[in-house]
Amino acid sequence: MKAPAKKYIPFAQIPLEHRDWPDHVIDKAPVWCSVDLRDGNQALVTPMQLDEKLRMFQMLIDIGFKEIEIGFPSASETEYEIIRTLIEQDLVPDDVTLQVLVQARPELIRKTFEAVKGAKNVIIHFYNSTSTLQRKIVFQKDMDGIVEIAVEGAKLIRKLTEEEIARSGMNIRYEYSPESYTGTEQDFAVRICHEVMEALGATKENPVIINLPATVEMCTPNTYADQIEYFIKHLPNREAAIISLHPHNDRGTGVACAELGLLAGAERIEGCLFGNGERTGNLDIVTVALNMYTQGVDPGLDFHDIQAVGKVCEECTKMSIPPRQPYAGQLAFTAFSGSHQDAIKKGFDYMKQTGTEYWEVPYLPINPADINRQYEPIIRINSQSGKGGAAFVLEKAKGYRMPKAMQPEFGDIVKAAADAYGDELNELQIVELFQKEFIDLKGKYEIIERHFIYEKHKEQDNDNPTIFTGVIAVDGKPEDVMGRGNGPIDAFFNALSKVGITGYKFINYDEHAISVGSNAKAICYIELQKPDGNHIFGVGIHSGIVVASLLGILCAINRAEKQKA
Numbered sequence: 001m002k003a004p005a006k007k008y009i010p011f012a013q014i015p016l017e018h019r020d021w022p023d024h025v026i027d028k029a030p031v032w033c034s035v036d037l038r039d040g041n042q043a044l045v046t047p048m049q050l051d052e053k054l055r056m057f058q059m060l061i062d063i064g065f066k067e068i069e070i071g072f073p074s075a076s077e078t079e080y081e082i083i084r085t086l087i088e089q090d091l092v093p094d095d096v097t098l099q100v101l102v103q104a105r106p107e108l109i110r111k112t113f114e115a116v117k118g119a120k121n122v123i124i125h126f127y128n129s130t131s132t133l134q135r136k137i138v139f140q141k142d143m144d145g146i147v148e149i150a151v152e153g154a155k156l157i158r159k160l161t162e163e164e165i166a167r168s169g170m171n172i173r174y175e176y177s178p179e180s181y182t183g184t185e186q187d188f189a190v191r192i193c194h195e196v197m198e199a200l201g202a203t204k205e206n207p208v209i210i211n212l213p214a215t216v217e218m219c220t221p222n223t224y225a226d227q228i229e230y231f232i233k234h235l236p237n238r239e240a241a242i243i244s245l246h247p248h249n250d251r252g253t254g255v256a257c258a259e260l261g262l263l264a265g266a267e268r269i270e271g272c273l274f275g276n277g278e279r280t281g282n283l284d285i286v287t288v289a290l291n292m293y294t295q296g297v298d299p300g301l302d303f304h305d306i307q308a309v310g311k312v313c314e315e316c317t318k319m320s321i322p323p324r325q326p327y328a329g330q331l332a333f334t335a336f337s338g339s340h341q342d343a344i345k346k347g348f349d350y351m352k353q354t355g356t357e358y359w360e361v362p363y364l365p366i367n368p369a370d371i372n373r374q375y376e377p378i379i380r381i382n383s384q385s386g387k388g389g390a391a392f393v394l395e396k397a398k399g400y401r402m403p404k405a406m407q408p409e410f411g412d413i414v415k416a417a418a419d420a421y422g423d424e425l426n427e428l429q430i431v432e433l434f435q436k437e438f439i440d441l442k443g444k445y446e447i448i449e450r451h452f453i454y455e456k457h458k459e460q461d462n463d464n465p466t467i468f469t470g471v472i473a474v475d476g477k478p479e480d481v482m483g484r485g486n487g488p489i490d491a492f493f494n495a496l497s498k499v500g501i502t503g504y505k506f507i508n509y510d511e512h513a514i515s516v517g518s519n520a521k522a523i524c525y526i527e528l529q530k531p532d533g534n535h536i537f538g539v540g541i542h543s544g545i546v547v548a549s550l551l552g553i554l555c556a557i558n559r560a561e562k563q564k565a
Helices: 034-040 050-061 077-088 106-115 132-139 143-168 185-202 221-234 254-263 285-293 306-317 338-354 387-398 404-421 427-439 490-497 545-564
Strands: 031-034 067-071 098-101 120-131 170-179 208-214 243-247 266-269 445-454 465-474 476-484 507-511 522-529 533-542
Touching: 031 098, 031 243, 031 285, 031 476, 034 050, 034 067, 034 507, 050 077, 050 306, 067 077, 067 120, 077 098, 077 106, 098 170, 106 120, 106 143, 120 132, 120 143, 120 208, 120 533, 132 143, 132 476, 143 170, 170 185, 185 208, 185 221, 185 427, 208 221, 208 254, 208 338, 221 243, 221 254, 243 254, 254 404, 266 285, 338 387, 387 404, 387 427, 404 427, 404 507, 404 533, 427 533, 427 545, 445 490, 445 545, 476 490, 490 545, 522 545, 533 545
Parallel strands: 031 067, 031 266, 067 098, 098 120, 120 170, 170 208, 208 243, 243 266
Antiparallel strands: 445 465, 465 476, 507 522, 522 533
């Protein structure tokens, strides 16, 4: 790559003596305007057909948008068709405003007014390019020439509006965008917007939407916020304007520009669901709205089923939502890292144990259940995953609450399997690993028969004498055994010594129910110390907790013998 100093001009900073926006917080939602049907649609490889536009429009209504830019009706018949269909079929709720875009050109403005006839609420959104580059390269006009285009367009729009209101009583509002605002000198942007407001007769009671688009992202988000604050502070008759933002994402900071722009005083935001749009896209409204939600601010948009919203968008736009897309991506709430998995698991345990009213789970800024993601695996397992992740998946899948001391051992088994597989392991594969290693294990020793005799004892005795009698198969050959001890487990260990099993020491066990009712079963996790001093675990499942314990002991011994072999 060439040295940047030879080709690119650094963006000029904004001369603000004192910035107020860094001290502000976002404590309420802006007015939202979806441009999915216009800006988003024009950026598609295959633009939406009428039925897809109508489906998208209805979903935007269901989400809660009250202002929807539906197209550029003067641009083509397909754009004209959608607005006529919505109006003639009475598909627009009374509290929803249709927004239509038009260049500040007389013939296009007149056709746009024809397109909206019969609508109840309309925003006429007109624009012309104002940036230094556009003036120099595209229009070859000076500032006065650009102002003239905007003002003449405003005058015609006002005239046609007054005529339409007199004829039909339609509710018409105005929006003006100095296109390529980010590349426009700030004082010139203030001047042209002020003159447009004057031409439109803007008042506090009837304000004009002044939309300041980052048509192309050209600077860092803080500089964009400086631009918005500078504009607001210098705009005459500020109370007669609603300051709107329309960020694009060329630098990958569209969301940050929107949030900092709100801090700088903007009141309205235009964007697309999931950031669809020209080049690298428009602002992602879903992300901005749910970011607010995680900070205790009601965004006023309903994304309680984000997957359903994503499905409609993918089917209508023929575009896929990236797997790492915030909130909506397939992997948005997935952790592979062992330390992340452990913290998430502990967070869920903490929530359950304390009953806290707040969401307090590390690495998850939002409760996935709030947007209908509760049935997806939050923790997924590959060779980078830790012990807690496998335990979490196993508990969610089967209800097995593996003791903490056992988690490293099973975690090593899972990591080895993931290394051998060369990919992540799904829930079924992890359950199968546990089943194969602990439940279905066929080893050297097997219980064929079991009986316990509990002897009577004197009240002052602390022991509980028990006799175990049964049959243990050793390499398939049954042998009668008997052992006496202070309780069933001690008696069982003494019986095992009769077939040469010695040197094992009982350390601990955990157990819990895994089903309810008359056929309820318990799972028992047994920790033994092997003759070499290391520890090993076994698992037993049975309707009787004592039998489950014996099965767990023999499982651990069989696993130890298998490791020796």
